[in-house]
Amino acid sequence: MNEQEAQELIDKYNNGTASPEERAWVDHWYIREASGKMLTQEQDFEHLDKEIWEGTLKRAGLSEKKAPSKIWYRITAAAAVLLFIAAGTYFYKTAEQPNALQKAKQYVQDIPAGGNKAVLTLANGEKVVLTDVGAGKIAEQAGINISKTADGQLIYSINPSIAENENAPVGYNTIETPKGGQYQVNLPDGTRVWLNASSSLKYPTRFVAKERRVELRGEGYFEVARDLGKPFRLMSNKQEVEVLGTHFNVNAYPDENGIRTTLLEGSVKVKESGHQAILKPGQQAVLKGNTIKVDEADTEMATAWKEGYFMFKNASLQTLMRQLSRWYDVEVIYAGDIPPTLFSGKVHRNTSLAQTLELLSFSKVNFKIEGKKMSILSPSAKKFK
Known part of the structure; x- marks a missing residue:
């Protein structure tokens, strides 16, 4: 490949017109350059990424001056980049590399990502599988x-005559996402709620009391409509969150710490059992026991799931799993x-x-999928055959 061909390949990669084979070439250069790179205390992630990209251009026979400005940044936007921390070394790998996917398929049974799935239980007990019904x-x-x-x-939309009638009947609905599901619901007061996988929200079909009370199990992100006369109260296990109008995330999975x-x-x-704390934007309250x-708080990490990402910082394997x-609706066995x-x-x-686990294999975590069960072996254990 001569210099002109390499330049054309880099240009096509960054404007999204490269073929899978052409993307694989650039991915290969990038991963080869990234392998073994270490982040020092004086560097940040962006600096290291730029250093890796400059090395990638050299492998392609190009200098940084001949590449479009900030191409090193665009490569991370074009591919999902996972950074592993193991024994003090930082490794990068793209999640959309064709060769990696082929390798992954050789030894795992692939499971697709989750999506918009939920079941709505109406006040009369009728269940509606939202995945199966069309728009309308x-x-x-x-x-x-x-x-x-x-x-x-x-x-939810309320007839104005009903909204003004405090004696009209009030029922309760529950929306529940399964493992591998997520869903967004707009409550009768205009509050918007995003539910993560394996979560549920119980709420009235209209808010007529002096408060707006809902119950959460699992994880949800809330953009609460402002109403000074009716505070919004979110109940999750033993905890109560009281707001007037705000944006916040609550993670109340029973298996989390x-x-x-x-x-x-x-x-x-x-609030919980007589204890309370008032949060300011950018803060996080953690309730353990009483x-x-x-x-x-790291607000980006706390809400990454709502934006469509997994995001970790010094997370243990158990936390990741x-x-x-x-999200993938699998049982993890160690x-x-x-x-x-x-x-x-x-x-x-x-x-x-399969793509996600292929990334994990670079930190020497061995795995195998059988049906809905995923087994994890330690690096020293015998690998599955």
Whole structure:
């Protein structure tokens, strides 16, 4: 490949017109250059990524001056990049590399990523599988219309005459996402809620009392419509979050280490058994037992799932696997000692399980999928055949 051909290949890669084979060439150069790179305390991720990309251009026979400006940044936008931390070394790998996918298919049974899946239970007990119904009106309850949009949102609209009648009957609906599911619902008051996998939300079909009370199991992101006369109260296990109008995320999975409430906008009050804490934007409250601890939050990481990503910073293998288990609907089994490897990085949730696990294999974590079960072996254990 001469210099002109290499330049054309780089240009096609960055403007999205490269073929799979051409993308594989650039991915190969990038991964070869990234292998063994170490991040020092004086560097940040962006600096290291630029250094790797400059080396990639040299492998292609190009200098940085002959490449379009900031191409090194665009490669990370074009491919899902996962950063592994193991024994102090940082390794990069793209999640959309054709060769990696072929290798992954050789020794795992692939499972697709999750998607918009949920079941709505109406006040009369009727269950509606939202995945199976088309866009349009789904049901009507006491003057309240429930519809589904083309992009998979659940919308409640109230007849004005019913809204003003405090004596009109009020029912409760529950929307529940399975493992491998997520869903967005717009509540009767205009509050928008995003539910993560294996989660549920119970709420009234209209808010007539002096408060708006809902119940969450699992994880949800809330953009609460402002109403000074009716505070919004979110119940999750033993915790209560009180707000007037704000954006926040609550992670209340029973298998996680505490309930985490992360505030992005506005103000919330977190309460439990006589204890309480008021959060400011950028703070996170962690409830463990009867203790509420408030710290500065990584809001990007807390809400990455809503934006379509897995994001980790110094996460244990168990922490990572709990998220994968919920999103890909698999049971994780640890055979032997659990590897002490820590993981940091960001991967798009639309990648298949095989692609994600192929990334894990670079940190010497051995795995095998059989049906809906995924077995994990420590690096020292005997590999599956």
